[in-house]
Amino acid sequence: MLSFIFNSCQDKNKKTMKEEFEWKESVSCPLGYPVDVFMGGLELTDGSFTSLFSGLHTGLGGWGSEGRSMSSGVKPLPKRLNVIWISFVEKTFYHVDAELDYEKIAGLFRKGYYIPSMNKEIPEPFKKVYWTINVGFAPGGVAVVWVRGTARQIEVGRYQGVKTEIPKEQVEKLKDEPEYSMLRPEYQESVIRNPGIIPQEVQEANKDKPIPFGLWDTYRKKYNWKFNFDFPNSNEITNRVTCFYFNGEKEILFGDKPIKLYQIPEELRWNKSEKKAIPRKISFSWITKENLLKSGAITFNEVQIFKAFEELTQGNTEETIKLTVRIIHTGDDASVWLEGNGKSIGLYKSEVKIF
Structure with missing residues (x-):
């Protein structure tokens, strides 16, 4: 019996590792609370990695909006989120290392969905597929993962990051790298004062107000x-x-x-x-x-x-x-x-x- 269970699990794992879809990664954040990924990303079922390091994210499209992507293509789906990011308004780095619900993600990719036709000549509903794994970061270390397609986005998990410090020896090694700017207090301050990143009206509205921790769970x-x-x-x-x-x-x-x-x-x-x-x-x-x-x-x-x-x-x-x-x-x-x-x-x- 134990041998049967072991072999069945091996077969399932082999199938999972071979399963591939065309998709890309993306990062989201709420308007007024910009973030940047310091290092890390999505670990895929075959052991490879898709980085979420793609530049500063402003949240101008709102919570859940799609950001930039660096690696669109056919590949296995992710099984783990392991990433360090900076929340600029908090001036805090967070680290999350969490297993993703692979079956939930894969189930959505396998099934797809339909959208209504707007074409009178072709009135049948259109079959669509998901093509983005969107990862959102909100104040307080909140991390949310959505699966995204045309006019459709479904949450597949919420995870909690923990505050983390970047070791001094690592900081020294990064002085000539783009990630180093995230560690500089003057750069962090310039980000939250920049009206091109946080619109002036949003800065004014949030002025002297505490960060609404817990809002995104609400x-x-x-x-x-x-x-x-x-x-x-x-x-x-x-x-x-x-x-x-x-x-x-x-x-x-x-x-x-x-x-x-x-x-x-x-x-x-x-x-x-x-x-x-x-x-x-x-x-x-x-x-x-x-x-x-x-x-x-x-x-x-x-x-x-x-x-x-x-x-x-x-x-x-x-x-x-x-x-x-x-x-x-x-x-x-x-x-x-x-x-x-x-x-x-x-x-x-x-x-x-x-x-």
């Missing part, structure tokens, strides 16, 4: 909720619903029309009820009874929507919540409501645009 909290659209002058949502979440995830969900025409996986439907992070913004489209295509986009007020979710659930994340978008009868404006537990809260501070 973003990861998931609730059991689903979309609910109310269109008084329409029969159906069409094409798609695109959702960007505060935790860095994003996805395109299928609307009513393609659901009726094709066999769409349950996890890709807009009206699914499941545990997911709080949305940061959404976009959607629908067809009016006059057969006109209309689109909408909603950006949520962070403080208001987080408070509303907590108020409705009262700590019970199993409570089913509906995020309702109601288009007014003229079709040129909308109201947004969070509904559940016998209550309804208007998200009046949301920015609503109808096109």
Whole structure:
């Protein structure tokens, strides 16, 4: 029996080592909290290594946005994250050495996903593949890994870095290397004062405020909720619903029309009820009874929507919540409501645009 188990594990490991996909690495950070990788990166299943050292990252695209890449190509997937990075605002180096959930990552790469077609001549959904391993670094030593594809990003793990000091003997050896600048206090200060790295308005907003340690873990909290659209002058949502979440995830969900025409996986439907992070913004489209295509986009007020979710659930994340978008009868404006537990809260501070 022991021999059988050992041989089975060997076979599985051999299969894992041979499994290859086309992908690239990327680094992300929140706006206002730039980072740079000092050394290290992703260890792959065949023992090779993909470095995350690719220059300073500003987070101008926001938490979860894709950064630069240095090694796109066909290769094994990563099994471990081992990296030292600097958080410039904290003026602190962190080290994380953690095993990644290989099966979760590989499962996503193997399966792929679908996105709705915007081409009337080719209405069938498009099969897409993931192509990026995105690694995010946030204050407090937070490290998050996402798998990314076209308009889709899924979190696969959160890891904790520990504060670390670079040994003096290593510092001496780096004096002629680009990494040495990260160790210089004057360079660290110049980074956080540079408006091209941290926009002036962000510097002013964060001035004299403590670093919000723990915020990015708050973003990861998931609730059991689903979309609910109310269109008084329409029969159906069409094409798609695109959702960007505060935790860095994003996805395109299928609307009513393609659901009726094709066999769409349950996890890709807009009206699914499941545990997911709080949305940061959404976009959607629908067809009016006059057969006109209309689109909408909603950006949520962070403080208001987080408070509303907590108020409705009262700590019970199993409570089913509906995020309702109601288009007014003229079709040129909308109201947004969070509904559940016998209550309804208007998200009046949301920015609503109808096109």
